[in-house]
Amino acid sequence: MSADLILTERRDGYRLVTLNRPDKLNAFNDAMHVALRAALEEAEADQTCRALLLTGAGRGFCAGQDLSDRVLKPGEKPVPRDSLEKHYNPLVRKLRALPFPVVAAVNGVAAGAGCNVALACDIVIAGRSAKFIQSFARIGLIPDSGGTWFLPRLVGEARARGLALLAQDLPAEKAAEWGLIWRCVDDEALMYEAQRICEHFAVAPTQGLALIKRALDASAANTLDAQLDLERDLQRAANLTPDYAEGVRAFMERRRPGFTGRKT
Ligand code: T3D
Numbered sequence: 048m049s050a051d052l053i054l055t056e057r058r059d060g061y062r063l064v065t066l067n068r069p070d071k072l073n074a075f076n077d078a079m080h081v082a083l084r085a086a087l088e089e090a091e092a093d094q095t096c097r098a099l100l101l102t103g104a105g106r107g108f109c110a111g112q113d114l115s116d117r118v119l120k121p122g123e124k125p126v127p128r129d130s131l132e133k134h135y136n137p138l139v140r141k142l143r144a145l146p147f148p149v150v151a152a153v154n155g156v157a158a159g160a161g162c163n164v165a166l167a168c169d170i171v172i173a174g175r176s177a178k179f180i181q182s183f184a185r186i187g188l189i190p191d192s193g194g195t196w197f198l199p200r201l202v203g204e205a206r207a208r209g210l211a212l213l214a215q216d217l218p219a220e221k222a223a224e225w226g227l228i229w230r231c232v233d234d235e236a237l238m239y240e241a242q243r244i245c246e247h248f249a250v251a252p253t254q255g256l257a258l259i260k261r262a263l264d265a266s267a268a269n270t271l272d273a274q275l276d277l278e279r280d281l282q283r284a285a286n287l288t289p290d291y292a293e294g295v296r297a298f299m300e301r302r303r304p305g306f307t308g309r310k311t
Contacts, residue, residue, distance in 0.1 A: 060097045062090045073103040076116060077116075087138075098150065103153075107157075147257060148170060149168040153171060157177065162179050174237040177218075290308070293306055
């Protein structure tokens with residue numbers, strides 16, 4: 048049953064989505080991709096959903112592509128695979144484009160595309176025993192799912208090259224120290240801390256946060272001039288949201304704001 052490959056729980060203002068192939072360290076097969084896409088689309092369509100928490104079942108976050116699908120029989124010729132075009136690229140694009148923040152709670156090893164799917168999330172928080180591995184070079188592949196884009200931007204060129212070419216394990220604590228992820232916390236505290244972040248987002252000015260995601264995503268390819276123009280345009284859009292009006296009113300009245308979120 049492909050539905051079981053992804054578990055979705057509706058929480059107050061956000062959704063918890065769990066990759067659920069624990070015996071394979073939540074490695075992706077086609078069915079899990081399809082189920083995850085459906086879960087993300089459902090969350091997007093639900094106007095009450097103001098954040099998404101992505102994690103893995105069992106002791107791993109995600110071990111990337113299920114390699115048991117990739118074993119060639121003796122004499123069989125390798126074929127080009129369409130998994131990036133069909134699954135991973137749309138997944139990374141969807142995570143970046145969701146109109147609310149996506150939090151990854153990395154509960155264990157995140158390897159290959161599993162590592163880069165985590166890095167595509169807006170906030171990455173990891174348990175101390177978790178590790179990040181650009182494992183592609185161990186099997187003759189290149190970092191995909193945005194890895195070659197995220198790595199140099201997050202940790203700089205020297206560390207990006209080391210991680211991609213050496214494919215060594217990067218412990219969560221070092222990942223946080225290097226700026227690859229937002230925070231490393233004790234394993235026992237991981238879900239509590241990740242849920243606290245989502246609870247914060249569940250009452251935040253969601254439309255404004257979606258505009259922040261757009262501005263930050265565009266900045267890598269923009270000149271300062273172009274980015275200033277984009278900020279002007281996005282700020283005009285933010286100016287028109289009820290949340291901006293409420294935020295200012297609440298500030299002046301010295302009270303907590305009651306943001307409406309995605310609704311206009
Ligand atoms: O072809 C295309 O579509 C191109 C796209 C590629 C995208 C990619 O993601 S390529 C990268 C694929 N992933 C990897 O190369 C990582 C492979 N896994 C590992 O290197 C290790 O499992 C880990 C370092 C992640 C964890 O090591 P460890 O020692 O903690 O666990 P383990 O014993 O290796 O794994 C536990 C089980 O999960 C084991 O099964 P078993 O023996 O208990 O029945 C193992 O085979 C299975 N498993 C882990 N990763 C995968 C996997 N099974 C299939 N595919 C996996 N990727």
